[in-house]
Amino acid sequence: MIKLKNVTKTYKMGEEIIYALKNINLNIKEGEFVSIMGPSGSGKSTMLNIIGCLDKPTEGEVYIDNIKTNDLDDDGLTKIRRDKIGFVFQQFNLIPILTALENVELPLIFKYRNSMSEEERRKRALKCLKMAELEEKFANHKPNQLSGGQQQRVAIARALANNPPIILADEPTGALDSKTGEKIMQLLKKLNEEGKTVVVVTHDINVARFGDRIVYLKDGEIEREEKLGGD
Amino acid sequence: MKIDDTITFAFKNIKQKKTQSLLTIVGIVIGVLAMVSLISLGYGVQNYIHEEMMKMGSNKITILPMKQFGVPPSHLFTKKDVKVVERVKGVDAIMYGWFGSCEIEYNGEKKLVSYFYATPSKLREVYKDSGYDIEKGRWLEDNDKYACVIGYGTAHNLFDREIKVGDVVKIKDKKFRVVGILKEVGNQQDDNSIILNIDIGEKLFGNKDKYNIIVVTVKEGEDIDKVAEDIKEALKKSLGDEDFSVLTAEQLAERISSILGVITIFVVGVAAISLLVGAIGISNTMHMSILERRRDIGILKALGAETTDILAIFVIESGFLGLFGGIIGLVLGIVMAKGVEILAHKMGYLMVNAWISWELIVGILIFSFLVGVISGYFPARSGAKLNPIETLRGE
Ligand SMILES: Nc1ncnc2c1ncn2[C@@H]1O[C@H](COP(=O)(O)OP(=O)(O)OP(=O)(O)O)[C@@H](O)[C@H]1O
Numbered sequence: 001m002i003k004l005k006n007v008t009k010t011y012k013m014g015e016e017i018i019y020a021l022k023n024i025n026l027n028i029k030e031g032e033f034v035s036i037m038g039p040s041g042s043g044k045s046t047m048l049n050i051i052g053c054l055d056k057p058t059e060g061e062v063y064i065d066n067i068k069t070n071d072l073d074d075d076g077l078t079k080i081r082r083d084k085i086g087f088v089f090q091q092f093n094l095i096p097i098l099t100a101l102e103n104v105e106l107p108l109i110f111k112y113r114n115s116m117s118e119e120e121r122r123k124r125a126l127k128c129l130k131m132a133e134l135e136e137k138f139a140n141h142k143p144n145q146l147s148g149g150q151q152q153r154v155a156i157a158r159a160l161a162n163n164p165p166i167i168l169a170d171e172p173t174g175a176l177d178s179k180t181g182e183k184i185m186q187l188l189k190k191l192n193e194e195g196k197t198v199v200v201v202t203h204d205i206n207v208a209r210f211g212d213r214i215v216y217l218k219d220g221e222i223e224r225e226e227k228l229g230g231d
Numbered sequence: 232m233k234i235d236d237t238i239t240f241a242f243k244n245i246k247q248k249k250t251q252s253l254l255t256i257v258g259i260v261i262g263v264l265a266m267v268s269l270i271s272l273g274y275g276v277q278n279y280i281h282e283e284m285m286k287m288g289s290n291k292i293t294i295l296p297m298k299q300f301g302v303p304p305s306h307l308f309t310k311k312d313v314k315v316v317e318r319v320k321g322v323d324a325i326m327y328g329w330f331g332s333c334e335i336e337y338n339g340e341k342k343l344v345s346y347f348y349a350t351p352s353k354l355r356e357v358y359k360d361s362g363y364d365i366e367k368g369r370w371l372e373d374n375d376k377y378a379c380v381i382g383y384g385t386a387h388n389l390f391d392r393e394i395k396v397g398d399v400v401k402i403k404d405k406k407f408r409v410v411g412i413l414k415e416v417g418n419q420q421d422d423n424s425i426i427l428n429i430d431i432g433e434k435l436f437g438n439k440d441k442y443n444i445i446v447v448t449v450k451e452g453e454d455i456d457k458v459a460e461d462i463k464e465a466l467k468k469s470l471g472d473e474d475f476s477v478l479t480a481e482q483l484a485e486r487i488s489s490i491l492g493v494i495t496i497f498v499v500g501v502a503a504i505s506l507l508v509g510a511i512g513i514s515n516t517m518h519m520s521i522l523e524r525r526r527d528i529g530i531l532k533a534l535g536a537e538t539t540d541i542l543a544i545f546v547i548e549s550g551f552l553g554l555f556g557g558i559i560g561l562v563l564g565i566v567m568a569k570g571v572e573i574l575a576h577k578m579g580y581l582m583v584n585a586w587i588s589w590e591l592i593v594g595i596l597i598f599s600f601l602v603g604v605i606s607g608y609f610p611a612r613s614g615a616k617l618n619p620i621e622t623l624r625g626e
């Protein structure tokens with residue numbers, strides 16, 4: 001489902017070249033749940049962004065659902081993001097002026113434009129909120145009227161809107177207390193069991209344990225991998 | 232993104248920042264206000280003049296003994312010239328006389344008025360159905376001697392005590408009985424006037440057989456421009472020079488309008504500059520607003536928004552800011568123009584009118600929307616091009 005081949009990402013800081021990622025090879029199968037761990041600055045976010053087509057590698061090849069994304073232009077990458085990937089961020093990143101439901105509708109608007117009726121769109125968005133286990137009475141609340149856990153559920157619902165095969169989450173529990181964080185992880189696990197490929201970046205080993213496999217990064221390189229026999 | 236979704240989104244953004252949005256559009260409001268009121272009054276005055284000229288008679292030709300307005304006449308017309316004009320084919324009625332200004336005395340006060348004398352019957356024939364109606368009393372008759380008709384302003388506004396029909400006014404110490412008062416025309420020159428019989432006038436002002444105005448009407452069915460051309464030719468032959476003007480009402484109106492037009496363009500230009508300042512204001516706000524919403528832009532892009540979607544959101548937002556400013560400015564501008572009109576009418580300047588039309592309203596609204604769109608475009612474009620990870624990182 002996801003394949004990184006000899007992926008290197010460098011940043012130029014004046015004269016100096018910083019290696020955010022060094023020669024990464026990674027294979028993630030369909031339906032897998034992979035956790036990525038590592039110290040701050042080790043390149044976790046960079047890797048996730050490259051998988052998510054938000055960023056391009058300096059060298060190497062990236063395949064998403066067997067599509068080589070290196071060759072795509074900006075609009076092509078946008079389409080991959082829209083159709084194949086759902087993002088969940090640490091800071092939830094909801095649009096503050098829109099209600100929970102409207103936030104979930106956004107990806108549908110960008111994908112279907114005129115071809116989906118407003119009712120259909122609402123129906124789909126409500127279904128996603130339900131999948132993310134947010135009570136329907138919160139659908140018309142603005143983000144600032146929701147708790148952190150509820151906001152993250154909206155963000156997950158939004159990630160599900162276009163029914164993408166892949167969910168990428170960068171420290172999804174980072175802004176939540178541990179109890180709420182665990183509930184969010186249970187939700188991601190449930191979605192994984194329903195067939196989504198999930199990649200989670202985290203500092204927290206308890207969070208990482210939800211995965212089938214933990215990939216440890218250090219200084220932009222894969223230090224080691226750990227297979228978990230279920231949880 | 233669907234256009235109505237984009238509009239909804241833009242509206243929500245504007246609503247979210249009510250105060251900031253209001254401040255932004257102040258510049259546009261002022262610019263549009265100035266433009267609307269100036270255009271409205273400028274064209275109002277032009278239209279008024281045009282209408283008055285046409286009311287004076289689209290079938291009239293005025294002949295003046297000078298080439299241009301405002302220069303002293305090089306020679307005056309005489310009976311001979313009147314005959315020449317009268318003989319031109321297509322000329323119906325003809326009236327000749329003199330207009331100037333003089334002091335009149337009433338109740339111990341002396342005031343300057345414009346006077347006009349001609350043969351009463353000829354004057355009436357030429358100006359029948361031309362708005363010079365009697366308000367009180369009667370018109371002059373050809374056999375009237377020391378009698379006069381006075382304008383509305385002369386009667387009601389000029390002197391401390393109003394002049395009534397039957398009262399006596401003095402010109403050059405000669406007594407004239409007021410037999411009629413004209414209805415209000417709307418400009419000072421016509422309203423503060425006195426009209427005399429030609430025989431008395433010539434004697435009083437010492438201009439025997441000299442006329443500084445000839446007015447003719449054209450027979451029905453004749454081409455007025457052709458007749459005017461023929462009059463010009465005939466006079467040129469008989470006078471031997473071209474120091475006179477032959478004007479149709481249309482031409483008169485155009486001459487005055489073109490002078491006013493230049494003034495209108497100038498003031499509207501000044502207003503446009505204030506609008507430009509408003510546009511810069513919008514541009515600046517959009518720039519700030521996009522900086523503030525870098526994060527939202529990154530999110531939208533991560534969710535699959537294309538560059539053009541982002542561009543559309545911000546451009547439409549600024550377009551609506553412009554439009555809101557335009558609507559407020561338009562309403563205030565119309566109120567202001569109307570206010571000026573009402574005030575001016577109270578003071579007797581009937582020529583000051585607010586011209587309001589659908590073209591003006593729609594034109595201004597489209598214009599202000601475009602000003603918004605254009606001033607939002609460049610900040611929006613730089614916002615739309617932002618790299619999503621860059622915008623999502625800075626926490
Ligand atoms: N735009 C950039 N310019 C320069 N250096 C960058 C840029 N983005 C990332 N880096 C560098 O790349 C390296 C990896 O960054 P990354 O954000 O992937 O780390 P991370 O593992 O996600 O860290 P954290 O746990 O703190 O989120 C860091 O050294 C960072 O300073």
Ligand SMILES: [Mg+2]
Pocket residue numbers: 044045046170
């Ligand atoms: Mg990170």
